Amino acid sequence: MDISSEEEISFDKTTKSNKNLESxxxxxxxxxxxxxxxxxxxNDYIKPETLYFNSNNIFIEExxxxxxxxxxxxxIPKKNDFKxxxxxxxxxxxxxxxxxxCIYELNSGPRKRxxxxxxxxxxxxxxxxxxxxxxxxxxISESLGEKFGLKFCNLSQCxxxxxxKSDNKKRMKMTLRELILDESFKKSNNKKDKxxxxxxxxxxxxxxxxxTKDCAEIKNIxxxxxxxxxxxxxxxxxxxxxxxxxxxxxxxxDYIRNYIEVAKNFVDYYS
Numbered sequence: 001m002d003i004s005s006e007e008e009i010s011f012d013k014t015t016k017s018n019k020n021l022e023s024x025x026x027x028x029x030x031x032x033x034x035x036x037x038x039x040x041x042x043n044d045y046i047k048p049e050t051l052y053f054n055s056n057n058i059f060i061e062e063x064x065x066x067x068x069x070x071x072x073x074x075x076i077p078k079k080n081d082f083k084x085x086x087x088x089x090x091x092x093x094x095x096x097x098x099x100x101x102c103i104y105e106l107n108s109g110p111r112k113r114x115x116x117x118x119x120x121x122x123x124x125x126x127x128x129x130x131x132x133x134x135x136x137x138x139x140i141s142e143s144l145g146e147k148f149g150l151k152f153c154n155l156s157q158c159x160x161x162x163x164x165k166s167d168n169k170k171r172m173k174m175t176l177r178e179l180i181l182d183e184s185f186k187k188s189n190n191k192k193d194k195x196x197x198x199x200x201x202x203x204x205x206x207x208x209x210x211x212t213k214d215c216a217e218i219k220n221i222x223x224x225x226x227x228x229x230x231x232x233x234x235x236x237x238x239x240x241x242x243x244x245x246x247x248x249x250x251x252x253x254d255y256i257r258n259y260i261e262v263a264k265n266f267v268d269y270y271s
Contacts, residue, residue, distance in 0.1 A: 077235045084135055084221050084229060085236035092240045098257040115255060120262045121163045121269075128230065129160055131238045132176070136218065140205075143215045150205050153198035156185035168270040176229060177206060177222040227267045234263060 077087045133152045140150050154160075159182060162168070171179065180202050185191050206222070209215055233239050246256050262269075 081235060082232055083217075083224065084132065085232055085238050086135075087237060088240060089237045090240075092243075094240060094243045094256075095260070098253070098260055101254075101257070115258070117258075117262050118163050120259050121266070122161055123259075124263050124266060125160050125163065127238070127242045128233050129155055131233070131236075132229065136221065139218050139221075140215070143218065150208065151201075152180070152205060153194075153201050155179070155182075156188075156191060156195040156198070158185035158188040158191055158195070165270060172225070172227040172230075172267065172270050174226050175223050176226065179226060180206065180222075227271075230267050234266070239263070 081087065133154055137151050140148075140152075144150060159179075167184075174182070181199075183199065185195050185199075209219060209222070243256060243260065246259060251259075
C-alpha cells in the first residue's frame with residue numbers, strides 16, 4: 001500500500017477524533033456553565049437537547065413550533081366573546097413574542113421572591129379584581145346613572161392575596177355574586193376595619209339589583225363562574241394592557257414570558 005495513502009487515512013482519523021473530542025468538551029462546557037445554574041424541577045430549566053452543534057461547534061437553537069395561546073386564525077377576540085371585559089384595542093403580538101424560552105440566561109444568583117409563581121398569581125389576582133369592579137361600576141353607571149351612587153368596593157386583601165390552592169379550588173366553582181358575599185375574611189387576623197364596611201356596601205348593591213327589573217346584563221355577569229371570568233380575562237384587552245405595563249416597567253423577557261405562562265395555566269392550576 002502507498003505510504004502516503006496510509007498517512008492520509010491516519011490523518012483523517014485523527015482529525016475526526018479531535019473534532020469529536022472538541023464537540024464533547026464543548027458540550028461539557030455548556031453543561032458546566034448552564035445546567036448547574038438551573039434546578040431540574042424549575043420550569044425555566046433548559047435541557048441540553050434543546051441545543052445542537054453544527055460542524056463548527058456553534059450552539060444552534062433547535063427548531064420548535066411557537067406556542068401560541070390565542071388561535072392565530074382569529075387573534076383578536078370578537079366583541080361578543082366578552083360579558084365583563086373588553087376585546088383587544090390593538091393587534092398585540094405579545095403571545096407570539098414571548099412564546100419561546102431564552103437559550104442563554106445571565107446567572108444573577110438565587111431566584112428572587114418576585115420571580116416566584118405564587119407572587120405572579122397574586123399580581124394576576126390583583127389585576128383581575130381591579131378590572132372586574134372597575135367594569136362592573138362602569139356598567140352600573142351606564143345603566144342607572146351616577147345619581148344612585150352605587151359603586152362596588154374592592155374585596156378584602158385577605159381574599160385577593162390568598163393564593164392557597166385548596167381555597168382557590170373552591171373559589172373557581174363560585175359565582176361572582178358568591179365571591180362578593182364571601183365572609184371568610186372575617187376569620188383572618190389580617191382583616192382591616194374597612195373590609196366589613198366594604199362588604200356591607202356590596203351587599204346593599206346586590207340587594208338593590210335583586211329588587212329591580214333593570215340591569216339584566218349586570219345580573220348575568222354576577223352569575224358567571226369565576227373560572228369563566230378568568231378565562232375571559234385572559235383573552236381581554238385588560239390582560240394585554242397588564243403585559244404592556246410589565247414591559248414599560250422594564251421587566252426582563254423571562255419574567256414576562258413566565259407571567260404569561262402562569263396566567264395561561266391559572267384555571268388549570270386551581271382545578
